[in-house]
Amino acid sequence: MTGNMFFFAKSETTAAATAQKMPAPVLIVERVCAGDAEAFGELYKMFAPLVHGIILARVPRDETDDIVQEVFLAAYKNLHTLREKSAVGAWLAMIARNRAAEFYRQAKPTEELSEDLREKKNCQTEAREILAAIRALPDTYCETLILRLVEGMTGQEIAEKTGLTPDSVRVNLHRGMKLLREKLGIRE
Amino acid sequence: MKEDYLWDKTGENAEIERLENALKAFRYAETAPPALPRQVFEIEPEKPRRFFRLGFAFAAFAAVAVISFAVWFQLANNKIPVAQSVAATYAPPKSADQLADESVYQTPEIPAVKVVEKTRRFSQSQSVRIRRNAAPIIRPDKTVRRDIKVKELNETLTAEEKYAYDQLMLALSITGSKLKIVKDKVDGIEEKTAALDTVK
Numbered sequence A: 001m002t003g004n005m006f007f008f009a010k011s012e013t014t015a016a017a018t019a020q021k022m023p024a025p026v027l028i029v030e031r032v033c034a035g036d037a038e039a040f041g042e043l044y045k046m047f048a049p050l051v052h053g054i055i056l057a058r059v060p061r062d063e064t065d066d067i068v069q070e071v072f073l074a075a076y077k078n079l080h081t082l083r084e085k086s087a088v089g090a091w092l093a094m095i096a097r098n099r100a101a102e103f104y105r106q107a108k109p110t111e112e113l114s115e116d117l118r119e120k121k122n123c124q125t126e127a128r129e130i131l132a133a134i135r136a137l138p139d140t141y142c143e144t145l146i147l148r149l150v151e152g153m154t155g156q157e158i159a160e161k162t163g164l165t166p167d168s169v170r171v172n173l174h175r176g177m178k179l180l181r182e183k184l185g186i187r188e
Numbered sequence B: 001m002k003e004d005y006l007w008d009k010t011g012e013n014a015e016i017e018r019l020e021n022a023l024k025a026f027r028y029a030e031t032a033p034p035a036l037p038r039q040v041f042e043i044e045p046e047k048p049r050r051f052f053r054l055g056f057a058f059a060a061f062a063a064v065a066v067i068s069f070a071v072w073f074q075l076a077n078n079k080i081p082v083a084q085s086v087a088a089t090y091a092p093p094k095s096a097d098q099l100a101d102e103s104v105y106q107t108p109e110i111p112a113v114k115v116v117e118k119t120r121r122f123s124q125s126q127s128v129r130i131r132r133n134a135a136p137i138i139r140p141d142k143t144v145r146r147d148i149k150v151k152e153l154n155e156t157l158t159a160e161e162k163y164a165y166d167q168l169m170l171a172l173s174i175t176g177s178k179l180k181i182v183k184d185k186v187d188g189i190e191e192k193t194a195a196l197d198t199v200k
Helices: A002-021 A024-033 A037-056 A061-081 A085-106 A115-135 A139-150 A155-162 A166-184 B002-008 B014-026 B046-079 B096-101 B144-154 B159-199
Strands: B113-116 B129-132
Touching: A024 A037, A024 A061, A024 A085, A037 A061, A037 A085, A037 A139, A037 A155, A061 A085, A085 A155, A115 A139, A115 A166, A115 B014, A139 A155, A139 A166, A139 B014, A155 A166, A155 B002, A166 B002, A166 B014, B002 B014
Parallel strands: none
Antiparallel strands: B113 B129
């Protein structure tokens, strides 16, 4: 009897310990799979900047918010198919890239902006030029720089959420920054 | 360190800060998560439809079976000839006395058997309903004395009268047997009531 009690006590402690050891995204994903709508809100809050940054690197800014929502809806519908729960960030990033590619496949021909609208947008000209310069960089540098400069993430956060190694992120940041400086004509 | 600011925002880097400030306009503005569809994980809307399809198929099969059976039944009925004439007449057996008297008088040529033709429905064998209005068959053991009288009468009666006489005798004998049955029953009831009275 005491042995059994000890066993149960030990198993509870180990379960609690494993729960503590489990990273937060894994727990959130498991809760979402169990039908917890609040957990989905947490997941959205946690990864929305990442998805937004990845989409912003590829798609016109006006479209990004809609595509972010679409990405999370698609993720919610297919979350039970995700085997590696800890890789949810990388999985979301992949869905976001696919959605961005799909946007261009389905894109309708657009019309040029009128003169008035162009003048209104002049206040953001510098930001647009910088963003355009970043978008012109290779995809790996572009994504990392947008996550760093636009979304305000640190290198460590980018590594954790995208599933890349910190070293890869560091290299991408430095090489991307170097190329961006060249494009913008900034001297180091 | 300049590079530390790019990595973890520690230290200072005016150039990167300027870029950050410029690009802040494009930063993700916190929005509410998308409205979730109800019961995403319950992906079984097909079942009722499948059940309905199965029921519909069963009903259709039953309807087809009934219709085909009805058609077969109709065709089978139409194939059978409506009436088949049975030409053969049925001659009633004659008693030994009648055979003996045949030389004395000739019974009229009455069709002994009336054949009622009926369409067949379920079986291949043709059923024929026979209404017997033939001359009575008189048992020799019971009618010995009567036959003797008949012999005497036959000498004076015509053939038609003889036939009528036989019919009458038959009716009387049937009536007598029925009366006897009735009498037996009455006697039995009386006995029963008497036995019950004695018991009481």
